[in-house]
Amino acid sequence: MPDAGVITITGLTKSFGDNIAVDDLHLEVRRGELFGLVGPDGAGKTTIMRLLAAIMSPDSGEAWIAGSSILHEGERIKEKIGYMSQRFGLYEDLTVMENIIFYADLYEVSKKERPARIERLLGFSNLTPFKGRLAGKLSGGMKQKLGLACALIHTPEVLFLDEPTNGVDPVSRRDFWRILYDLLKEQVTIFVSTAYLDEAERCTRIGLIHKGRLITTDTPAKVRKSIPLSMVEIWAPDARKAAEAAKGMAGVKDVSVYGNRFHVALAEVGLTDRIIEQLKEKGIAVIDHRQVLPSLEDVFIHIVRSSEL
Amino acid sequence: MFERIKQMMIKEFHQIFRDKRMRPIIFLTPVLQLIIFGYAVTTDVNNVSLAVYDLDRSYESRELTRRFEASGYFQVFCSIERPEEVQDLLDRGKVLAVLQIDRGFSADIKKGKQAEVQVLFDGTDSNTALVAMSYANAIITGYAKSLGGPHVRASAARLDVRARAWYNPALRSKNYNVPGVIAIMIMLICLLLTSMAVVREREIGTMEQLMVTPLKPAEMILGKTIPFAIIGFFDMFLVTIVGVFWFSIPIQGSLPLLVLCTAIYLLSVLGIGLFISTISKTQQQAMMGTFLFFAPAILLSGLMFPIENMPVAVQYGTYLNPLRYFLVIIRGIFLKGNGIPILWPQMLSLFILGAAVMTISALRFRKRLV
Numbered sequence: 001m002p003d004a005g006v007i008t009i010t011g012l013t014k015s016f017g018d019n020i021a022v023d024d025l026h027l028e029v030r031r032g033e034l035f036g037l038v039g040p041d042g043a044g045k046t047t048i049m050r051l052l053a054a055i056m057s058p059d060s061g062e063a064w065i066a067g068s069s070i071l072h073e074g075e076r077i078k079e080k081i082g083y084m085s086q087r088f089g090l091y092e093d094l095t096v097m098e099n100i101i102f103y104a105d106l107y108e109v110s111k112k113e114r115p116a117r118i119e120r121l122l123g124f125s126n127l128t129p130f131k132g133r134l135a136g137k138l139s140g141g142m143k144q145k146l147g148l149a150c151a152l153i154h155t156p157e158v159l160f161l162d163e164p165t166n167g168v169d170p171v172s173r174r175d176f177w178r179i180l181y182d183l184l185k186e187q188v189t190i191f192v193s194t195a196y197l198d199e200a201e202r203c204t205r206i207g208l209i210h211k212g213r214l215i216t217t218d219t220p221a222k223v224r225k226s227i228p229l230s231m232v233e234i235w236a237p238d239a240r241k242a243a244e245a246a247k248g249m250a251g252v253k254d255v256s257v258y259g260n261r262f263h264v265a266l267a268e269v270g271l272t273d274r275i276i277e278q279l280k281e282k283g284i285a286v287i288d289h290r291q292v293l294p295s296l297e298d299v300f301i302h303i304v305r306s307s308e309l
Numbered sequence: 310m311f312e313r314i315k316q317m318m319i320k321e322f323h324q325i326f327r328d329k330r331m332r333p334i335i336f337l338t339p340v341l342q343l344i345i346f347g348y349a350v351t352t353d354v355n356n357v358s359l360a361v362y363d364l365d366r367s368y369e370s371r372e373l374t375r376r377f378e379a380s381g382y383f384q385v386f387c388s389i390e391r392p393e394e395v396q397d398l399l400d401r402g403k404v405l406a407v408l409q410i411d412r413g414f415s416a417d418i419k420k421g422k423q424a425e426v427q428v429l430f431d432g433t434d435s436n437t438a439l440v441a442m443s444y445a446n447a448i449i450t451g452y453a454k455s456l457g458g459p460h461v462r463a464s465a466a467r468l469d470v471r472a473r474a475w476y477n478p479a480l481r482s483k484n485y486n487v488p489g490v491i492a493i494m495i496m497l498i499c500l501l502l503t504s505m506a507v508v509r510e511r512e513i514g515t516m517e518q519l520m521v522t523p524l525k526p527a528e529m530i531l532g533k534t535i536p537f538a539i540i541g542f543f544d545m546f547l548v549t550i551v552g553v554f555w556f557s558i559p560i561q562g563s564l565p566l567l568v569l570c571t572a573i574y575l576l577s578v579l580g581i582g583l584f585i586s587t588i589s590k591t592q593q594q595a596m597m598g599t600f601l602f603f604a605p606a607i608l609l610s611g612l613m614f615p616i617e618n619m620p621v622a623v624q625y626g627t628y629l630n631p632l633r634y635f636l637v638i639i640r641g642i643f644l645k646g647n648g649i650p651i652l653w654p655q656m657l658s659l660f661i662l663g664a665a666v667m668t669i670s671a672l673r674f675r676k677r678l679v
Contacts, residue, residue, distance in 0.1 A: 050517075053520075053521045055517065055520040055521055075523060078521055078522060078523045079523055081521065083518070083521035084518075085514055085517045085518055086514070087513065087514030087517075088514070088518075089513075089514050089515045089517060089518025089519075090513075090515070090518075091320065091324065091513075091515060092513065093323070093324050093327045093328060094320065094323055094324070094327075098320075098323065102316060102320050103522065105312065105313060105316035106313055106316065106519070106522040106523065106524050107522060107523065108312070108313070108523070150518075
């Protein structure tokens with residue numbers, strides 16, 4: 001049994017009927033990492049989370065969480081992990097305190113440790129003033145923090161967060177990530193899934209997943225550099241039309257429009273001037289252009305598109 | 310383990326009592342059903358509206374009419390003057406019966422000839438008509454006897470049949486209905502609460518959250534069913550108390566036996582509730598599922614229609630209906646004072662049915678979890 005990583009996944013596969021949700025997944029996450037599973041909706045992120053939390057059985061493959069097998073030691077895994085599903089899993093008709101105590105009871109947190117732990121969790125999540133409030137009456141951001149507090153009540157080794165910031169306002173999202181960084185200092189391993197690429201940038205390592213397949217894993221910076229692309233950002237009054245025109249040109253790998261500008265992925269650096277020239281020949285006005293570093297979004301879109309070809 | 314089940318239950322009670330929709334189900338439904346069955350749904354026939362078409366206008370005809378009125382079963386609605394009114398009153402449902410005394414009634418009596426009266430009934434509601442008819446027969450026979458009494462020769466051998474209804478001497482339908490209310494109410498409330506509470510966890514996403522905790526499926530099932538069993542017992546006592554003290558329903562048998570049998574009954578009811586929760590995705594579906602089971606369960610239980618009158622195939626089907634057994638048990642305990650020596654076959658059947666249903670549901674429940 002491997003011990004190198006806190007999470008070790010080998011050949012994990014799961015399909016629902018004809019639809020392969022997770023396709024031969026291999027991955028290793030080390031202690032204290034903040035690993036981001038990045039992919040569009042329907043890529044298989046939630047299925048991976050559920051498989052790793054041992055609440056769903058894989059068709060084949062195996063994974064170890066903190067040394068326990070998801071196939072054979074599901075009950076032990078449940079004591080070692082914290083898990084927060086997309087919908088936070090709160091009882092809206094119970095108060096903040098009642099929710100926390102309920103989960104503390106399920107995890108059998110001893111009565112002696114309990115008060116200090118609850119106070120700390122309420123403190124870092126800024127929920128202390130809302131102890132007596134019904135969970136249903138909290139804002140989205142507060143619900144999310146309460147969900148996190150409940151998932152942390154038994155001080156798990158590994159924390160699984162399934163799209164934790166889905167539908168939460170930007171300020172609360174930033175707060176939430178601050179909490180996650182604090183947790184990292186305590187050597188908690190965090191495995192988070194997200195469809196937001198700005199969040200992916202905050203992870204120590206990410207895995208891009210598309211249609212159940214893990215396409216690449218590395219630090220966000222390295223993932224960005226991993227593709228041999230030169231990225232040009234072009235401003236145009238009619239960006240959509242210009243992008244459409246650029247699509248067919250030689251050397252253009254990919255085009256994505258962002259409002260009044262668009263990114264063109266080129267096979268080589270030297271091609272930029274030729275593209276601009278060609279656009280002007282076609283009578284398309286170009287305001288400005290510059291070389292940019294591909295963002296994760298560019299990389300992701302490029303990878304997804306090329307994998308679909 | 311017990312600590313976790315206890316906490317599940319505490320949580321469940323918190324939720325039940327905070328849910329504004331749940332409170333009326335628990336407290337209002339039983340009382341409402343009791344009132345409906347105690348007062349409104351009565352198969353007793355009283356105050357049958359009667360029209361009198363007296364063509365004889367004699368002392369004897371008036372005496373017979375008076376006897377109809379004095380019986381308490383009939384109430385004279387009006388007197389009829391013209392023959393077409395007979396049809397009209399019955400057609401429009403103004404009266405349920407018409408007593409027609411033809412001319413010559415008193416003359417025939419005086420001559421010692423066979424005098425005839427005619428009573429017409431609206432047979433739309435065949436049960437009521439039959440019962441009212443038998444009352445009318447009794448009144449007329451009684452009148453005939455009072456006339457004939459002194460004149461009838463002692464030599465004429467007469468057979469006097471007197472029917473006595475045991476266990477419910479006054480044949481009050483309340484005595485029969487209130488125990489039935491207890492049975493159907495426990496079923497409705499426990500089915501609804503169990504199926505909806507489980508499905509609600511799935512709907513709001515807490516089921517997934519519970520699955521990742523060390524909570525075991527058995528603990529979850531117990532934590533989800535025991536609170537509703539407690540509410541089932543509470544409602545049973547509530548209805549029993551109201552029934553005994555308000556409707557003066559006699560309770561002849563032992564109360565501890567009633568509690569024991571209710572527990573056995575709850576096993577199947579909660580099992581079915583759990584089963585419904587495993588086939589429903591939303592609370593609406595759970596509610597639909599509950600009523601899809603509940604309506605035929607009542608109709609095929611013997612609560613309103615005797616099972617013996619049903620087609621044979623349907624009769625076999627009723628063996629799968631827990632209500633069927635519990636009705637026999639609860640009526641036996643309330644009205645006859647039956648004990649285990651008489652009720653054990655029903656209790657055993659109910660227990661086997663309950664154990665089977667519970668096992669199937671628990672297995673399905675586990676499957677849905679993993």
